[in-house]
Amino acid sequence: MADILKSTDRGLYCEAGDFYIDPWRPVERAIITHAHSDHARWGMGAYLTAERGVNVLRRRVGDEANIRGIPYGMSETINGVRVTLYPAGHILGSSQILVEHQGERWVVSGDYKTESDSTCDPFEPVLCHVFITECTFGLPIYHWRPDPTVFAEINAWWIANEAAGRASLLMGYALGKCQRALAGINPDIGPICVHGAIQPFNDTYREAGVKLPPTYRVGDLDRNFDFTRSLILAPPSTEGTTWTRRFGAYSTAFMSGWMSIRGARRRRSVDRGFVLSDHVDWPSLLASIAATGAERVLATHGYTATLVRYLREKGMNADVLGTPWEERDSDEPEDAIEP
Numbered sequence: 001m002a003d004i005l006k007s008t009d010r011g012l013y014c015e016a017g018d019f020y021i022d023p024w025r026p027v028e029r030a031i032i033t034h035a036h037s038d039h040a041r042w043g044m045g046a047y048l049t050a051e052r053g054v055n056v057l058r059r060r061v062g063d064e065a066n067i068r069g070i071p072y073g074m075s076e077t078i079n080g081v082r083v084t085l086y087p088a089g090h091i092l093g094s095s096q097i098l099v100e101h102q103g104e105r106w107v108v109s110g111d112y113k114t115e116s117d118s119t120c121d122p123f124e125p126v127l128c129h130v131f132i133t134e135c136t137f138g139l140p141i142y143h144w145r146p147d148p149t150v151f152a153e154i155n156a157w158w159i160a161n162e163a164a165g166r167a168s169l170l171m172g173y174a175l176g177k178c179q180r181a182l183a184g185i186n187p188d189i190g191p192i193c194v195h196g197a198i199q200p201f202n203d204t205y206r207e208a209g210v211k212l213p214p215t216y217r218v219g220d221l222d223r224n225f226d227f228t229r230s231l232i233l234a235p236p237s238t239e240g241t242t243w244t245r246r247f248g249a250y251s252t253a254f255m256s257g258w259m260s261i262r263g264a265r266r267r268r269s270v271d272r273g274f275v276l277s278d279h280v281d282w283p284s285l286l287a288s289i290a291a292t293g294a295e296r297v298l299a300t301h302g303y304t305a306t307l308v309r310y311l312r313e314k315g316m317n318a319d320v321l322g323t324p325w326e327e328r329d330s331d332e333p334e335d336a337i338e339p
Contacts, residue, residue, distance in 0.1 A: 017081030033110025053093015
């Protein structure tokens with residue numbers, strides 16, 4: 001039996017259904033796992049995504065795009081191929097895509113995490129024959145600590161900066177990471193200000209019913225605003241730019257799974273690194289694969305060779321599925337929106 005999905009120069013393609021999943025070039029019919037820019041691109045004829053992610057995707061690709069959403073767990077048949085979306089736990093509206101044809105069940109994980117997160121629907125394991133999994137942090141060295149521990153560290157850093165008369169500049173990706181941080185930190189410490197790349201996504205999350213504390217767009221504040229007590233959330237691209245001069249004395253920190261590696265913190269040249277990732281760590285990656293019951297695993301987006309070698313040593317049928325995602329070395333894609 002031929003593979004249901006195959007990698008092409010336009011993306012992951014289902015020939016029987018004539019659709020692509022997260023295509024990186026324009027196609028007529030695209031199914032999108034989530035709205036990060038390395039998975040959701042402009043120029044598709046029609047987009048299908050999770051109902052919970054429609055407005056987030058619209059923020060990404062524009063109001064004029066032809067976007068349709070379906071609820072998690074509801075199936076749709078496309079040219080005889082059955083497609084169902086399940087929560088991936090990565091960001092708001094993120095999905096795993098189950099593709100069923102001629103008795104075969106393939107699941108494309110997209111990006112996912114299994115930790116509890118109030119800003120998105122929790123990951124659901126899906127039984128399948130073939131599991132296409134990301135492995136961004138697919139090395140045994142990656143183990144995440146509980147979110148409350150990380151948020152307590154951020155709160156303590158913010159309080160210490162305030163006592164020292166410094167603003168707190170906390171950097172993370174504008175879609176997903178910053179909303180997760182907002183939902184977890186203590187807003188009673190001081191005002192929370194955000195870069196203009198973050199506020200539109202905050203608004204979209206709030207519209208979806210996600211509870212976030214009040215935030216103030218930096219560009220809307222008076223030039224004489226005292227940022228000393230403030231936590232300022234910004235994308236990594238703002239580091240060292242003229243945009244930060246208005247804050248006076250400030251301390252810098254970066255949120256990412258890569259911050260568990262000392263060398264990554266040095267390269268970022270930040271005062272603190274907080275280990276907070278929207279991807280699975282090594283134990284959760286292995287547990288997620290096992291939960292699918294998959295007979296075959298295809299690894300993409302990360303330490304693919306390491307994961308495949310480990311799975312083969314355990315007697316599993318595993319291979320690398322090459323995609324342009326392999327070229328990325330960041331935790332999540334950055335968002336370029338005017339401040």
